[in-house]
Amino acid sequence: xxxxxxxxxxxxxxxxxxxxxxxxxxxxxxxxxxxxxxxxxxxxxxxxxxxxxxxxxxxxxxxxxxxxxxxxxxxxxxxxxxxxxxxxxxxxxxxxxxxxxxxxxxxxxxxxxxxxxxxxxxxxxxxxxxxxxxxxxxxxxxxxxxxxxxxxxxxxxxxxxxxxxxxxxxxxxxxxxxxxxxxxxxxxxxxxxxxxxxxxxxxxxxxxxxxxxxxxxxxxxxxxxxxxxxxxxxxxxxxxxxxxxxxxxxxxxxxxxxxxxxxxxxxxxxxxxxxxxxxxxxxxxxxxxxxxxxxxxxxxxxxxxxxxxxxxxxxxxxxxxxxxxxxxxxxxxxxxxxxxxxxxxxxxxxxxxxxxxxxxxxxxxxxxxxxxxxxxxxxxxxxxxxxxxxxx
Amino acid sequence: xxxxxxxxxxxxxxxxxxxxxxxxxxxxxxxxxxxxxxxxxxxxxxxxxxxxxxxxxxxxxxxxxxxxxxxxxxxxxxxxxxxxxxxxxxxxxxxxxxxxxxxxxxxxxxxxxxxxxxxxxxxxxxxxxxxxxxxxxxxxxxxxxxxxxxxxxxxxxxxxxxxxxxxxxxxxxxxxxxxxxxxxxxxxxxxxxxxxxxxxxxxxxxxxxxxxxxxxxxxxxxxxxxxxxxxxxxxxxxxxxxxxxxxxxxxxxxxxxxxxxxxxxxxxxxxxxxxxxxxxxxxxxxxxxxxxxxxxxxxxxxxx
Numbered sequence: 196x197x198x199x200x201x202x203x204x205x206x207x208x209x210x211x212x213x214x215x216x217x218x219x220x221x222x223x224x225x226x227x228x229x230x231x232x233x234x235x236x237x238x239x240x241x242x243x244x245x246x247x248x249x250x251x252x253x254x255x256x257x258x259x260x261x262x263x264x265x266x267x268x269x270x271x272x273x274x275x276x277x278x279x280x281x282x283x284x285x286x287x288x289x290x291x292x293x294x295x296x297x298x299x300x301x302x303x304x305x306x307x308x309x310x311x312x313x314x315x316x317x318x319x320x321x322x323x324x325x326x327x328x329x330x331x332x333x334x335x336x337x338x339x340x341x342x343x344x345x346x347x348x349x350x351x352x353x354x355x356x357x358x359x360x361x362x363x364x365x366x367x368x369x370x371x372x373x374x375x376x377x378x379x380x381x382x383x384x385x386x387x388x389x390x391x392x393x394x395x396x397x398x399x400x401x402x403x404x405x406x407x408x409x410x411x412x413x414x415x416x417x418x419x420x421x422x423x424x425x426x427x428x429x430x431x432x433x434x435x436x437x438x439x440x441x442x443x444x445x446x447x448x449x450x451x452x453x454x455x456x457x458x459x460x461x462x463x464x465x466x467x468x469x470x471x472x473x474x475x476x477x478x479x480x481x482x483x484x485x486x487x488x489x490x491x492x493x494x495x496x497x498x499x500x501x502x503x504x505x506x507x508x509x510x511x512x513x514x515x516x517x518x519x520x521x522x523x524x525x526x527x528x529x530x531x532x533x534x535x536x537x538x539x540x541x542x543x544x545x546x547x548x549x550x551x552x553x554x555x556x557x558x559x560x561x562x563x564x565x566x567x568x569x570x571x572x573x574x575x576x577x578x579x580x581x582x583x584x585x586x587x
Numbered sequence: 588x589x590x591x592x593x594x595x596x597x598x599x600x601x602x603x604x605x606x607x608x609x610x611x612x613x614x615x616x617x618x619x620x621x622x623x624x625x626x627x628x629x630x631x632x633x634x635x636x637x638x639x640x641x642x643x644x645x646x647x648x649x650x651x652x653x654x655x656x657x658x659x660x661x662x663x664x665x666x667x668x669x670x671x672x673x674x675x676x677x678x679x680x681x682x683x684x685x686x687x688x689x690x691x692x693x694x695x696x697x698x699x700x701x702x703x704x705x706x707x708x709x710x711x712x713x714x715x716x717x718x719x720x721x722x723x724x725x726x727x728x729x730x731x732x733x734x735x736x737x738x739x740x741x742x743x744x745x746x747x748x749x750x751x752x753x754x755x756x757x758x759x760x761x762x763x764x765x766x767x768x769x770x771x772x773x774x775x776x777x778x779x780x781x782x783x784x785x786x787x788x789x790x791x792x793x794x795x796x797x798x799x800x801x802x803x804x805x806x807x808x809x810x811x812x813x814x815x816x817x818x819x820x821x822x823x824x825x826x827x828x829x830x831x832x833x834x835x836x837x838x839x840x841x842x843x844x845x846x847x848x849x850x851x852x853x854x855x856x857x858x859x860x861x862x863x864x865x866x867x868x869x870x871x872x873x874x875x876x877x878x879x880x881x882x883x884x885x886x887x888x889x890x891x
Contacts, residue, residue, distance in 0.1 A: 197837070240837065241835070242849065291690060291694060291773070291774055293773075293774060293803045293804050293805070294804060294808065296693065296694050296697040296698065296774050296776070297694060297698070298694065322698075358691065361689055361690070361691050363690060363773065387689055387690045387691070387773075388687075388843070389663060389687045389688060389689045389690060389843065390689040390690075390691070392663070392664055393664070393689075430839065430840060430841060432834075432838060434834075443747070444745060444746070444747030444748070444841070445745055445747070445771060445800075445840065445841020445842045445845060446743065446744060446745020446746070446747050446748035446751075446771070446798065446800060446827060446841070446842075447745065447747045447748060447751060448840070448841055449745075449800050449801070449827030449828040449830075449831075449840060449841065449845070450748065450751070450825075450827050450871075450872045452828075452830045453827060453828065453829050453830050453871065454871045454872070456829075456830045457829075457870070457871065462830075465840065467840070467841045469747070469841075470686075497747065498747035498748060498750055498751040499731065499733060499747070499750040499751060499754060500747075501713070501725045501726065501727070501746075501750070502610065502725060532731065559731060559733075559754055562751075562755065562872070562873050563751065563872060564871050564872055564873040565873070
């Protein structure tokens with residue numbers, strides 16, 4: 196889970212790190228009583244904010260109001276901070292090295308936009324058993340830093356913060372040294388979702404994802420909230436095409452979307468469900484996925500399942516399809532194999548006959564790639580039949 | 588000969604009494620020459636799961652059996668201590684099936700395994716199978732003809748694509764030596780790098796298939812082996828998730844490691860590095876078998 200800058204700074208401040216005086220405002224805040232000049236920062240999770248005009252120095256309340264109006268589609272929160280006069284911007288970050296699987300410290304005395312322009316920081320592999328304060332002092336001393344002890348103690352505290360809180364990333368870019376004190380001007384923090392069970396308070400306090408989702412994405416995430424059997428909905432993402440996707444398996448979902456798009460199809464969404472989620476979850480996910488307008492197809496695609504009950508799953512999907520009013524006229528292509536897939540096939544035949552759905556079941560004899568061709572071909576034929584279909 | 592798993596492995600399942608662990612036990616005891624010798628569950632020592640004896644601890648199990656392989660099926664919060672128990676008991680091959688293990692714990696497991704010279708695969712591994720010999724986990728559960736014995740080694744991040752890829756090759760007359768799932772987590776204890784080396788030294792394997800995706804750096808790492816002459820057998824790869832490069836970065840697609848961070852983890856980057864170093868990359872999944880046939884055709888294949 197990625198935190199917004201203002202959340203990261205609040206947390207660091209609570210841990211004893213110095214940050215500029217600030218206030219968080221949004222469209223509902225009655226604005227006023229601020230000291231100028233100051234700096235306003237749109238709270239979004241994308242990088243390069245300064246270069247993209249999302250960070251600005253301000254001289255007046257009017258400028259603040261203009262700035263907020265300008266960026267209202269992108270940001271919900273704004274951080275208004277005192278301007279800290281400084282000469283040099285430093286960069287420091289903690290993350291994991293994928294290859295050595297160790298925590299990794301990166302440092303540069305050319306922080307700020309320099310790093311964003313591609314400046315290369317110095318790295319230090321952190322072996323927690325060996326990286327003492329003395330070791331860090333030596334590291335900064337070797338880099339000819341004027342404040343090695345100050346930097347070492349800062350890094351040491353940041354490393355503890357990073358490890359104790361199961362962070363995946365703690366990037367401070369930039370920090371500055373003013374009157375022999377380190378002040379953090381920007382921060383990017385990401386917490387490992389897998390560690391939520393041992394950091395419940397932090398996760399409930401800083402739930403960033405809730406701020407930026409479409410209604411469908413938000414509803415989809417709620418499916419897994421109280422029921423941990425299997426996963427269905429966590430990955431839901433709205434896209435702008437016309438073929439609804441219900442994919443099973445992380446890897447298979449990627450194979451499927453790549454070939455669909457390469458072959459000219461346009462997905463309306465991405466989602467993958469796996470781990471044998473209960474029928475109710477899959478039904479709810481299908482309801483959400485099929486609630487899109489202007490669909491020209493639905494592709495239910497997955498690999499050969501080891502233990503997901505295909506019949507159960509497809510019944511959940513089938514029930515959601517039958518709830519649609521009117522019933523879907525667009526083609527529905529299913530490619531699945533696994534336990535009880537013969538019963539699933541019979542069930543789909545029944546749906547086709549009884550409700551006149553344009554629905555087709557393919558087992559493992561047809562590959563994922565071949566079923567993509569089926570989906571695209573049938574969707575194209577469907578679109579050609581409707582004279583008033585808006586052309587893409 | 589196959590890699591990792593043969594009739595010689597003496598295997599235990601940590602967490603054998605849970606739903607996943609007991610399902611794995613049920614399949615493994617009936618799969619060809621798989622030797623599942625015990626299960627571990629504190630408090631349930633003395634019981635049996637599908638005919639397999641359960642012990643309270645690994646130390647207890649070792650009093651009665653020689654053990655060299657362990658599969659971990661415990662919940663995420665218990666994986667670190669389970670792995671440590673296995674390492675302390677000198678087990679040299681550990682497969683972590685559990686998903687959603689905290690990254691910090693994976694980092695610790697990896698470092699400790701290296702110190703003990705043990706090989707850990709996972710987390711989020713689907714297991715491994717050497718077709719018609721032995722298997723680890725529920726991989727290949729279905730009653731269909733998916734995995735067949737042959738000379739193609741397959742390494743995949745995705746568990747589902749282990750079966751899908753094996754199926755593709757089986758349909759085209761190419762069986763498999765070993766198929767192994769390494770998981771798609773942010774940090775994996777073993778990646779393509781470690782496992783292609785095992786396939787390189789395996790007489791039964793003539794060609795290697797890598798099934799990767801966006802995220803991390805594990806796919807491109809193997810070019811180091813190629814450039815040092817340590818990887819000479821034909822390798823073909825598929826990298827899933829090209830479509831994600833058109834979307835906003837930072838989203839996760841399925842696996843916890845499947846994300847683009849800044850400029851890192853892009854499929855196009857991985858593909859470029861692999862192709863520049865002589866590794867063929869399939870444009871779509873089905874193409875893997877065509878590319879492998881092409882590569883094998885260039886090599887004089889000795890009978891396996």
